[in-house]
Amino acid sequence: MTLAQRIKDIAELQGQFTLRSGKTSDRYFDKYRIESDPSILADLAQHMVTLIPAETEVLCGLEMGGIPIVTMMSHYSGLPAAFIRKQAKEHGTCRYAEGADLHNKKIVLVEDVVSSGGAIIDATNMLRADGIEVTLALCAIDRQTGGKEKLADHGVDLKSALTAADLDNAGQS
16 A cells, blocks of 8 residues: 555545634644554655755754654654744743754755645744745645645745645555
8 A cells, every 4th residue: 555545544534624724624634643653654754755855954843743754754864853843932942943953054844734834934934034044845745725836935845745636546546
């Protein structure tokens, strides 16, 4: 069974769902079902490692769904990881980025599911405000609902392991 079929079988839900963008959808990809299955998470991360450009120095997972994926990608690629919060925490280090140092590094953002690209844009804006260059994001699933195009408008290229079309076509002969 292909990775796309396995992910579709475990994570695709039907119903009425409100997405991060505020839009509604009758289909939802439950990232937690993907990320809590060790076999699928490992296979997904190994596939996503093939998308990493050779010059990459740090992989940056976005809170919360990008964290398990980036951790596994770090394991398989040998690249250090950083974890990007939605906002700086108010205690401890008081930082929005934890883990590997990002300054003067070639980084790649890692996200789980992309619809509008809003979470990637928010992270990109924080990082760029600190002088950290962002030009590429990788995602597990691109819902193909305009996120890739919106990210391109912000100077960020999006590469995906799977697309909604891949999942639609999974299991069809």
